[in-house]
Amino acid sequence: MADSYSFMQEQYTKILKTYLEEKNEIGLYQAQQFSKKVLENQISPEEVVSLHIEALEHFFPDLPQGARDSFDFLIEIMMGYGMAYREHQILRDKQKELESEINVAASMQQTFLPDEIPEMDTLDVGVISVPASKMSGDYYHFVKDDNDCIGVAIADIIGKGVPAALCMSMIKYAMDSLPEQRLQPGALLENLNRVVEQNVASNMFITMMYGSYDSRVHHFYYSGAGHEPGFYYNKAEDSFEELYAKGLVLGLNRDTQFREYHKKVEPGDFIVLLSDGVTECRTDDGFIEREEITRLIRQYSDLSAQEIVDNVFYQLEKLQGFRLRDDFSLIILRRKV
Amino acid sequence: MNLDIRTEEKEDYNLLHVSGEVDAYTASQLRESLLPLTEKEGASVIVDLSNVDYIDSTGLGIFIGALKSSNHYNGTLRLVGLNARVKRLFSITGLDEVMDIEEEEEAQ
């Protein structure tokens, strides 16, 4: 520290001398470069004033006393900046610490999500889930049973970031602790709702859509708890319809019942499940229409399910200037021919 | 985004005028104004949302919290003047069936 100060003192005196003698832009450029060094060496503002007065006394031994005293005054003025500067350095380190903590939490959170999509002879599945910041409030889950039935859940936890992520771990464990035997979507949501109702704060809630695809007969059964409607693509008619299951959000009323809906899925038909981060996509002109999403899906519908979701995400991300406002999740289940 | 909240005390109820966007950043402001009003026995609260263009899920959570509190104190909570976008949110989440909600009146 003291070494670097005397070294800096020498340097400062030298470049100030050059400048005072030649008074040109090169000198000022050297001053600008020196200011970077000052920061690198963590020299605080009041020390810079001190460098200056010491150099000045060196050049002008007859410096008037008043001018000399005025620098003591300036040092005092710079003390506030000095204190702020040192605090800033500490806060910067703290921020780094927090960031690395969040990075660890974020990678832990990734383990809550399935690491692979189930491979099926009958279904082509595509999934993308991207958090707006580091932690996500979107959750999805796949489960495949011995009878070739696949269960799929998509959930959106209120808010985003760390609070949503904490709540998500609860959902994950609640899903894992459900009875082993396969539950019908409605019954599953009723079970989950009781867990959530008991465990969340009064202004928290979760929306979810749960579906079960029976590959033997190609029926899709689904129920919803206040979740953003998805889409159903009818290949024969080349048309989209809304996939909506009315139901109250999880965590509000203990005794909520969930109605079960059902679709017969034909070859080439597909089911689109999404979070509101997809539909509440916002550009400078306002929110995008739901039709924009179906238009994009149709544009890429010749590709695999995974390629469709990847492309739709890319286009919507681009529309928003590559800045996500909300967590984004999109799942497509397409019946193979 | 800004949120403006004005509370009007009527004879037997409180009227809350809200304007702006209720999202993750402004939600706490709404909670501070709304929640205490519901925390009195039998309190009646009306929230006027006709100047609210957008509510996100955090905002919705505030209304759910207020509803729970209002039910706990045997009060009533009513939301009026919801635009189509806001109304859709309450409808999708099933809240329109457990809350007293009134849509924006059609322009004459």
Place this chain on the structure above:
Amino acid sequence: MSVQSNVEVHSEWGIVSARQAGRNLAKELGFGGVDQARFTTAISELARNIYLYAEQGEIIIETVENSRITGVQRGLKITARDRGPGIKSIREVMEDGYTTSGGLGAGLPGVKRLMDEFDIDSVTGEGTEITAIKWLR
């Protein structure tokens, strides 16, 4: 031989007197310009805390010595003592960013950084005592 200076703080005049006493001692001991300013700022901040939160208290400034192999190290010690309300959570006030509500107030962590040693004791309802030392370099 140790030199000591006691200053009562119950007005902004008290703050100025404490600064003055501190600066005089720092000069006598041979502190450089920047270190004088740092030492005085620390006194100023501690005295200001007494004035703002405890209304009354005292600042004691004294010379201290520390024997080392390299010789005797000399320094200045500030003791800020008050019978104010005390500090409920010392951990909170020692946290950076806690009291930075504008102005020069880098708070107690800021004072700690201006000095070489820092110690604080506080009992709710009884008062606070802060001691801090700056060694001559």
